[in-house]
Amino acid sequence: MSAASQDPSEKTSSLFQFPDADFTIRSSDKILFHVHKTLICLASRVFRDMISLNHLSSSSSSPHPIVDISEKGDLTDAMLRYIYPLPRPVFNSLDPMVLLLEAGDKYDIANIAAAIEDLLLVTPIAESDSVRAYAISKKFQLSRLEPVVECMLLKEPYALLQDEETPDEIGQITADDYRKLDFYRKERVRRAHELFNHNRVKDRAMCECRKKEIVCNIPQLHQIMAEERRVCQSWGLFARICSKELLKCPTLDINAHHLRQRAVDESSCKDSKTVLFDDLKVIIACLSLDIQELPWRFPEAYAEVPDTESFQERELPRMG
Incomplete structure (x- = not known):
């Protein structure tokens, strides 16, 4: 494609521009990701439905059918790295991980949640904000992470009540969760006393x-x-x-x-x-x-x- 036909408002991803691509994803900030329809459809039921229902656009910058999404380019890039065998993002906090979990949930890309859960289990990120990590484990049904974070909270009594900055996901923690953690904490002390x-x-x-x-x-x-x-x-x-x-x-x-x-x-x-x-x-x-x-x-x-x-x-x- 010649430079003259390039829409100046659009840019092509430096990484996702495969020569044999047959499908394009356009982010909200006009970044084009030239990818493979078959691979995307296998990874995401939502993208598969969007294609089958012909929710597509066109552009002078792409010879392929285009699907527009509301996510920005950096998040789209991160999301696609969990579909293709490419280096995955490096995280230092929960914020970008939550955005990616939400995108994975929205587009039904199951291995995003599994991969991020694996990462939270082997890094200190969850421990640095155990209350939010617990809420996230509940929200995204991270069943392997949830009991691990519960143990973190049990070592910090009343951490759920003393957290200075209430995370956006706090509503995911129910009254029964509070009751359960209180039971665990007191049951452990009771068993210690029996010793x-x-x-x-x-x-x-x-x-x-x-x-x-x-x-x-x-x-x-x-x-x-x-x-x-x-x-x-x-x-x-x-x-x-x-x-x-x-x-x-x-x-x-x-x-x-x-x-x-x-x-x-x-x-x-x-x-x-x-x-x-x-x-x-x-x-x-x-x-x-x-x-x-x-x-x-x-x-x-x-x-x-x-x-x-x-x-x-x-x-x-x-x-x-």
């Missing part, structure tokens, strides 16, 4: 502070009470302190010195410091690792909970 009742603690010799508490003249009942209340009173305090702090900071390391010191300060047992800092030192370190290995999500448990149940006052098991 404090481990036999490694129960099998230890009874602390003097507990012997004084047991007043019973029936030998059999005395034995039962002794077995249930064997460990030092400070251990129960320590368990409660850790559970409350885990609600505030789910990634808390319970092996931290200050947590044991708080239990010692609140305990009436004169041996509490020796018990928590010496006798149970190894057990607490092991317990810390056990808590870190707990899962963050409990979908099966959540599915069994009635819709009317509140998780605001979930009971923690007693420590003797």
Whole structure:
């Protein structure tokens, strides 16, 4: 085509100008993409329908049928890179990814969502804006990304409520999503609390502070009470302190010195410091690792909970 016949308002893509092209896509800013009809139709049901319904134009700049789209040239270029075996865009934030996801959804190009989901799973982009990433995973049904981002949110309690800049997609997060995350967070703390009742603690010799508490003249009942209340009173305090702090900071390391010191300060047992800092030192370190290995999500448990149940006052098991 001679330069004289070129419409000055139109430009041809430097990349998508295949010699054997038989179809042209024209962006809203008049960029022409000379592509292959068969390949485009295979990749997009929407483009296939537009062609079959003859929603086409013509131009002095293109010898092929043209379909006009509302997307600009840079977004069209990015979209076509997911159809052709060409280098894909590089992303540093969620903004351009959302635009591309919307275009992929609009034109029914399934591999765009799959590819972007793959990228979000292996880069820190989602973690840098976990609330928006969660909303995006809901909006575009990114089923592999959603549970990963849920774990991110669970490590930042109330992140959904504290986000300073509300993302445009926030409406995708439902009341049930808030309720589910609250359940997961509290269920994990409940299971962490249960670990404090481990036999490694129960099998230890009874602390003097507990012997004084047991007043019973029936030998059999005395034995039962002794077995249930064997460990030092400070251990129960320590368990409660850790559970409350885990609600505030789910990634808390319970092996931290200050947590044991708080239990010692609140305990009436004169041996509490020796018990928590010496006798149970190894057990607490092991317990810390056990808590870190707990899962963050409990979908099966959540599915069994009635819709009317509140998780605001979930009971923690007693420590003797």
